[in-house]
Amino acid sequence: MIKKGELYYPTEEFKKKAWVNDPKIYEEASKDPVKFWEKLAKELFWFKPWKKGFAHKPPYFKWFVGGKLNITENIFQKADKNKVALIWEPEPVNEKSKVFTYSELFKEVCRCANYLKKIGVKKGDRVGIYLPMIPEVVIAMLACARIGAVHSVVFSAFSPNALKVRLQDTGAKVLITADSYYRRGQIMNLIKNAQEGIKETKVKKVVLVRRSGENPWQKENDSCKPAVMDAEDMQFILYTSGSTGKPKGCVHTCGGYAVQALWTGKWIFDFHDKDVFWCTSDPGWVTGHTYTIYSPLLNGIATLMFEGVPDFPTPDRWAQIIEKHGVTIFYTAPTAIRMFEKYGEDIIKKHGFEKLRLLGTVGEPIDESAWLWYYKNVGKENCPIVDTWWQTETGGILITSLPGVGPFKPAFAGLPFPGVKADVKDGNLVILPPFAPGLLRGIYKNPKKYLETYWSQYGNKVYFTSDGAAINGNGLIRVIGRVDDVIKVAGHRISTGEMESAINKHPDISECAVVGIPDAIKGEAPIAFIVFKDGKSREQMKKEAVDYILRGIGPIALPKEVYLVEDLPKTRSGKIMRRILRKLFIKEELGDLSTLANPESVDKIKKLI
Ligand code: WTA
Numbered sequence: 001m002i003k004k005g006e007l008y009y010p011t012e013e014f015k016k017k018a019w020v021n022d023p024k025i026y027e028e029a030s031k032d033p034v035k036f037w038e039k040l041a042k043e044l045f046w047f048k049p050w051k052k053g054f055a056h057k058p059p060y061f062k063w064f065v066g067g068k069l070n071i072t073e074n075i076f077q078k079a080d081k082n083k084v085a086l087i088w089e090p091e092p093v094n095e096k097s098k099v100f101t102y103s104e105l106f107k108e109v110c111r112c113a114n115y116l117k118k119i120g121v122k123k124g125d126r127v128g129i130y131l132p133m134i135p136e137v138v139i140a141m142l143a144c145a146r147i148g149a150v151h152s153v154v155f156s157a158f159s160p161n162a163l164k165v166r167l168q169d170t171g172a173k174v175l176i177t178a179d180s181y182y183r184r185g186q187i188m189n190l191i192k193n194a195q196e197g198i199k200e201t202k203v204k205k206v207v208l209v210r211r212s213g214e215n216p217w218q219k220e221n222d223s224c225k226p227a228v229m230d231a232e233d234m235q236f237i238l239y240t241s242g243s244t245g246k247p248k249g250c251v252h253t254c255g256g257y258a259v260q261a262l263w264t265g266k267w268i269f270d271f272h273d274k275d276v277f278w279c280t281s282d283p284g285w286v287t288g289h290t291y292t293i294y295s296p297l298l299n300g301i302a303t304l305m306f307e308g309v310p311d312f313p314t315p316d317r318w319a320q321i322i323e324k325h326g327v328t329i330f331y332t333a334p335t336a337i338r339m340f341e342k343y344g345e346d347i348i349k350k351h352g353f354e355k356l357r358l359l360g361t362v363g364e365p366i367d368e369s370a371w372l373w374y375y376k377n378v379g380k381e382n383c384p385i386v387d388t389w390w391q392t393e394t395g396g397i398l399i400t401s402l403p404g405v406g407p408f409k410p411a412f413a414g415l416p417f418p419g420v421k422a423d424v425k426d427g428n429l430v431i432l433p434p435f436a437p438g439l440l441r442g443i444y445k446n447p448k449k450y451l452e453t454y455w456s457q458y459g460n461k462v463y464f465t466s467d468g469a470a471i472n473g474n475g476l477i478r479v480i481g482r483v484d485d486v487i488k489v490a491g492h493r494i495s496t497g498e499m500e501s502a503i504n505k506h507p508d509i510s511e512c513a514v515v516g517i518p519d520a521i522k523g524e525a526p527i528a529f530i531v532f533k534d535g536k537s538r539e540q541m542k543k544e545a546v547d548y549i550l551r552g553i554g555p556i557a558l559p560k561e562v563y564l565v566e567d568l569p570k571t572r573s574g575k576i577m578r579r580i581l582r583k584l585f586i587k588e589e590l591g592d593l594s595t596l597a598n599p600e601s602v603d604k605i606k607k608l609i
Helices: 012-017 025-033 032-041 071-077 104-116 135-147 159-169 190-197 254-268 285-298 317-325 332-342 348-350 366-376 449-453 498-505 540-554 577-587 598-607
Strands: 001-005 005-008 052-057 060-065 084-089 098-101 126-130 148-155 176-180 180-183 186-189 205-209 236-239 248-253 276-279 302-306 329-332 360-362 385-388 419-427 427-431 461-471 479-481 486-489 492-493 509-519 521-534 561-564
Touching: 001 180, 001 254, 005 032, 012 052, 025 032, 032 052, 032 060, 032 176, 052 449, 060 254, 071 135, 071 254, 071 285, 084 104, 084 135, 084 317, 098 104, 104 135, 126 135, 126 159, 126 190, 135 176, 135 236, 135 285, 135 479, 148 159, 159 190, 159 236, 159 248, 176 190, 180 190, 186 190, 190 205, 190 449, 236 254, 236 285, 236 577, 248 285, 254 285, 276 317, 285 302, 302 317, 317 348, 332 348, 332 366, 332 521, 348 521, 360 366, 360 598, 366 385, 479 486, 486 509, 498 509, 498 521, 498 540, 509 540, 509 577, 521 540, 577 598
Parallel strands: 084 302, 126 148, 126 176, 148 236, 176 205, 276 302, 276 329, 329 360, 360 385, 521 561
Antiparallel strands: 001 005, 052 060, 084 098, 180 186, 236 248, 419 427, 427 461, 461 479, 486 492, 509 521
């Protein structure tokens, strides 16, 4: 890239080949964003065109009203049949990778779709998917989309209880899961968790995928007609954490999501015919939905999925994979970048990164030093870095500089995507009408929560993101972090409220508070403060509290520390002052404690830490 002052720009060579290289696109889009998105949407294949681009009855809105399409038809009809669609790299180094061409993947999707139909799945039915990073997760999701069933993927490392809560909310009657998968050399028994998780749910049929064997749909017919979906029909539900204990089911629709997935990928990752894209996210998270699966496939390029973690069995596994499969675009979280940095540059020197031409980050703020390290060592000062801001709710990326336009500034996501209007009000990032086609339409079965969470802070025409942000003189946006009780641990979205309610289920715990503290690698890490009733030893109590979190949520929410305390600092009205606990830990100025009902609790906790 070319550095001018504190800003970076793409090279002429990159610009020349990029889909977008002229900043005029922003002007064109902002003149009439609806018209702009309509123009983009026309590139998709529609069974029937829409009547109205955007309809707004605040806070509710619709896109492409009356249009009919199917996302899988948009993937498979256009794609070059013999081109590679999916490359799968298993965790065991001695196991062979699998490669699916577009035509092979399509056949598998149709077989699975026919099987789902056979067991009674109909258009509009919710289907739970509890699968690890194996090709079948892609096949199962696309099969649902093929027949108009609504997939709801649950991250495979979530606990049985977390699975249960989500299945209960969707009312799914079918769950697709697998026998096992590998994690850091261990065989994980997924079906055992699944069997426990379906108790007390409506699931009547479990479709069991064998990681290394025949699948239940193997003998089905390999062609299946696409369901004709209304643009505003549900495409999927994906649960995410909010401030309260209960996860929210974000509802995404068929038309808007497809448009946003197609175009954000094409312009932000500059997908071209020969690209091999590696997005490291698990399909259990939104990044995996949109950028491991839908976006690269809608763009007809090869997407790579890796079963394991980037540093197993050796710290250079990620670099080996980039070299082995000739990855051209690499998209990961800042946590991974900080981990690569910790392992050192020698790893990179050993592997060929010549094919890499573009890098991306997502999921948490990236600090300047990690950005520069990524830029110098992985990108060899050549690759643009797209720092992409978005959320489960937005369905696709909304803020980032475009790689062929720039400018890039470390720690700044950049400009809103063409056609998106963002603003910062009192330090809070908001999105203004007409929002974006992929923005969520609701929280499943919870309209009240939808209004409260997103449409009440600045009136019902402004989408509230729950992120703090700042805009610099060039209009570049820097996202600072959540302003609610959500923390990002290694890029994973976790609710401290959800952790607290998991701990509070323990009969011997009278109350608790969980807060996020800065962590050098993971960005943030949770710590828990617990008040317990007498009876058990302190060590035992700590162990049990951790166990309740593991059982309630899963290993991603493992607290860094558990403190047993006599009392938690509270206001006179009884509100726990989590902010004070956090400040105590990071040794920040505590400010005025006179409003506390029990200021003495603060001193005691201070001694403990
Ligand atoms: C954070 C992940 C800074 C943010 C796609 C947001 C970011 C939350 C960035 C959503 C970024 C995501 N810079 N922060 N580039 N991208 N975030 O729903 O706090 O898992 O609200 O979606 O991640 O997390 P979620």
